Amino acid sequence: MVSRPALSKGEMDVARVLWDVGPAGVRDVHQALSKEREVELSTVQTYLRRLETKGYATSQLKGRARVYSAKAKPRTVIRETVDELVDRLFGGDSMPLVRHLIEERGIEQKDLDELRHLIDKLDRDGGRS
Amino acid sequence: MVSRPALSKGEMDVARVLWDVGPAGVRDVHQALSKEREVELSTVQTYLRRLETKGYATSQLKGRARVYSAKAKPRTVIRETVDELVDRLFGGDSMPLVRHLIEERGIEQKDLDELRHLIDKLDRDGGRS
DNA sequence: TTAGAATGCGTACAAATGTACTGGGTGCGT
DNA sequence: ACGCACCCAGTACATTTGTACGCATTCTAA
Known part of the structure; x- marks a missing residue:
């Protein structure tokens, strides 16, 4: 397993949406995320791009629109994130x-x-x- | 309760040491932290300063040395951190x-x-x- | 009293993060 | 064919974070 750079908070938000709605275009993700908090479309776009750069998502052009799909499984990301938190906050004891x-x-x-x-x-x- | 800016990972490490060893000078914190990971004294110093700026610690000069004490209680910080994680990762459901x-x-x-x-x-x- | 050690303080600076605008292409309705 | 709407790639930029250097001052041992 290649070790990816960890997700930042904002990236995590977007990743979660992607897990929820499945493969989706920027527009879709933006709309879904907008229900939780206000954010610009272009911001979502940037996050999706970074998600892909970091290896947490893939994308491909479907016609004119780029469709992003989660690559890392939530389970995995959650494990990594929680592991890190447990280490940091409790010295590894869960x-x-x-x-x-x-x-x-x-x-x-x-x-x-x-x-x-x-x-x-x-x-x-x-x-x- | 004044809402403080959240702690970053590095700051959290230092805060944890501070909780463990109690009021301590930069030197002490540095030494304790060095057991976990390699880090420059001046780096620790910066973290302590930021901890104080953000309201998580206080300090006072004892003679020539500045002694830092944790201000926020671990319990509180843990609650805030975990709350945030749960929100972000599971939409608030723990x-x-x-x-x-x-x-x-x-x-x-x-x-x-x-x-x-x-x-x-x-x-x-x-x-x- | 003078050289060196210790120490705090200010400052620096690259990388990561949060947030967003813009220009250029492409497809659609008329 | 024309203009408008839509969409992406590139780029921008302030803030936060990680990491650290060097100076000024104070203490200390000779």
Whole structure:
């Protein structure tokens, strides 16, 4: 895996949109992103270009319009980003972050069961490795 | 609460050291940080200055040496940072991050119990509010 | 008291980031 | 064929970030 330069905040926003809407032209991404925050079309364009330069997206001309597609998978980017955060904020130990999330941010009732299951599963697996 | 500019990665590193070692001079911070990565003294100095400018630290001269102290509490900074990450990466929903952490990063056996307790507690509380 | 060490301060500067304008081509309606 | 709308490539530029040098001053040991 070639190691790409990390995504900046703004780039991340655009990448997220791209994951959500799938392959799309500048116009589309701009519109989708505009629902979250105000931004110029040309700005979105620049981000998309940089995304491609950094290896997180590809593009190809479809007729007159350039269509961008996410290349890196969200899962991967998320992992890299979170890894970095955990390193920086907690010296690599993820438990404090989990604790923080559960304590400080509301977890939906309906998610609690899922969590419990996750934990049980880990418990079983961990019990034998 | 005055809203400070967010910390950059490098600043965060220095802030973390400052939290760890408590009030300290540039020299001390530099030494502590050097254990993690190579960096010039003057660089650390710049970071400390910026930390103070941004409102995350204070300093005062003790004799000839300037001693820096963390001002913002780690808890606060962590909350802000994580909030931002969750917004950006998951549109504000923290559950996916929790899931990711539990699935993708190893949770120590001994932490599983704690997690279970946390969840139970939340379950009780949430069941009523 | 004088040379060197220590130290803070100001300053520098390249790279990355956030944000955006413009010019030039291309396709469409008339 | 003409003008308008649309779209991309190139470029611009201020701010933030990463990284660091050198000067002035103060302390210290000889």
